[in-house]
Amino acid sequence: ITCAAQQQTVVIGLAADSGCGKSTFMRRLTSVFGGAAEPPKGGNPDSNTLISDMTSVICLDDYHSLDRTGRKEKGVTALDPRANDFDLMYEQVKALKSGIAVEKPIYNHVTGLLDAPELIQPPKILVIEGLHPMFDERVRDLLDFSIYLDISNEVKFAWKIQRDMAERGHSLESIKASIEARKPDFDAFIDPQKQYADAVIEVLPTQLIPDDNEGKVLRVRLIMKEGVKYFSPVYLFDEGSTISWIPCGRKLTCSYPGIKFDYAPDSYFDHEVSVVEMDGQFDRLDELIYVESHLSNLSTKFYGEVTQQMLKHADFPGSNNGTGLFQTIVGLKIRDLYEQLIANKATAPAEAAKA
Numbered sequence: 001i002t003c004a005a006q007q008q009t010v011v012i013g014l015a016a017d018s019g020c021g022k023s024t025f026m027r028r029l030t031s032v033f034g035g036a037a038e039p040p041k042g043g044n045p046d047s048n049t050l051i052s053d054m055t056s057v058i059c060l061d062d063y064h065s066l067d068r069t070g071r072k073e074k075g076v077t078a079l080d081p082r083a084n085d086f087d088l089m090y091e092q093v094k095a096l097k098s099g100i101a102v103e104k105p106i107y108n109h110v111t112g113l114l115d116a117p118e119l120i121q122p123p124k125i126l127v128i129e130g131l132h133p134m135f136d137e138r139v140r141d142l143l144d145f146s147i148y149l150d151i152s153n154e155v156k157f158a159w160k161i162q163r164d165m166a167e168r169g170h171s172l173e174s175i176k177a178s179i180e181a182r183k184p185d186f187d188a189f190i191d192p193q194k195q196y197a198d199a200v201i202e203v204l205p206t207q208l209i210p211d212d213n214e215g216k217v218l219r220v221r222l223i224m225k226e227g228v229k230y231f232s233p234v235y236l237f238d239e240g241s242t243i244s245w246i247p248c249g250r251k252l253t254c255s256y257p258g259i260k261f262d263y264a265p266d267s268y269f270d271h272e273v274s275v276v277e278m279d280g281q282f283d284r285l286d287e288l289i290y291v292e293s294h295l296s297n298l299s300t301k302f303y304g305e306v307t308q309q310m311l312k313h314a315d316f317p318g319s320n321n322g323t324g325l326f327q328t329i330v331g332l333k334i335r336d337l338y339e340q341l342i343a344n345k346a347t348a349p350a351e352a353a354k355a
């Protein structure tokens with residue numbers, strides 16, 4: 001019997017600027033799938049590819065067509081499409097999706113050079129993460145689900161300071177300068193991709209503290225596209241309603257400035273979305289079960305799974321606020337999407353004919 005090739009690999013796109021929480025998100029996602037991501041065994045130690053039992057993560061920096069010197073010479077940044085090989089990205093993601101192994105290049109972040117390629121076998125779930133997973137239309141069409149981490153400038157700055165100043169010894173001036181230098185290309189090539197995302201996690205300064213610019217307390221919005229196959233948005237209390245909820249009181253300990261949730265339908269670019277928002281931070285993570293019990297459509301496998309995941313990774317950045325909560329929830333939704341896609345494949349006529 002000849003039939004159309006069955007899809008082998010589920011492909012997820014994760015877009016964000018660098019230093020905006022992609023690795024943290026990936027660690028939460030692989031944990032939901034029941035395994036910690038690790039570099040491939042015996043593989044190149046410079047490899048950007050993380051592997052767990054089910055998931056391979058390709059860092060799209062590997063498709064830089066210009067190395068660090070090349071970018072300097074041509075005066076283009078890594079965010080510029082001219083520094084990236086979208087033809088190769090498309091061909092390799094397409095091959096992996098249809099079950100064919102590829103020799104993927106490796107961009108070495110230490111040397112700024114392209115290393116010898118490595119063999120990547122088609123995984124069950126392929127995550128392509130980086131600056132441009134939704135930039136090229138051909139690559140975009142291969143994605144079964146896409147996520148954009150939208151970190152506002154104020155918050156990006158606060159995180160960069162924490163990492164580059166506290167951990168890497170850069171100066172405040174140099175951090176400011178590097179963010180400013182990236183901004184035009186970020187606005188032109190990275191930010192517009194969010195219009196294509198099935199889920200956007202938007203991270204903003206809190207509105208609970210007037211004129212806050214510390215970037216410590218965060219207002220986080222989970223924007224979920226309506227009408228996406230195998231993805232049904234999470235909601236608070238009652239689907240489609242508009243709700244503002246302050247859960248602090250007898251069942252949830254909140255110190256200043258408290259916690260506020262919002263849920264409402266909205267539009268984003270030109271499509272319908274549902275938005276769940278959390279402003280503020282948790283004092284006690286075990287009490288999250290109270291919040292979890294009021295959220296519906298979480299795609300958990302048992303009561304309290306969100307809380308369990310959050311407690312398990314309490315040491316990850318953002319575990320006490322909406323970034324960690326919504327990353328965990330999106331992870332569960334992706335597991336659900338994967339399971340539905342696989343179940344659907346199993347009942348497809350081609351499979352039935354084989355059995």
Ligand code: ADP
Nearest residue numbers: 018019020021022023024159162163317318323
């Ligand atoms: P990426 O993979 O996009 O470069 P990471 O997940 O490695 O980003 O995060 C980079 C840094 O940003 C972290 O070391 C941390 O300092 C900061 N960061 C990331 N996510 C959060 C968060 N949710 N809350 C606070 N800081 C965060």
Ligand code: G6P
Nearest residue numbers: 018061068071077078079112131
């Ligand atoms: C990677 C990152 C970029 C970063 C670049 C450094 O490609 O994904 O976000 O800008 O490395 O580039 P540079 O030209 O400064 O070496």
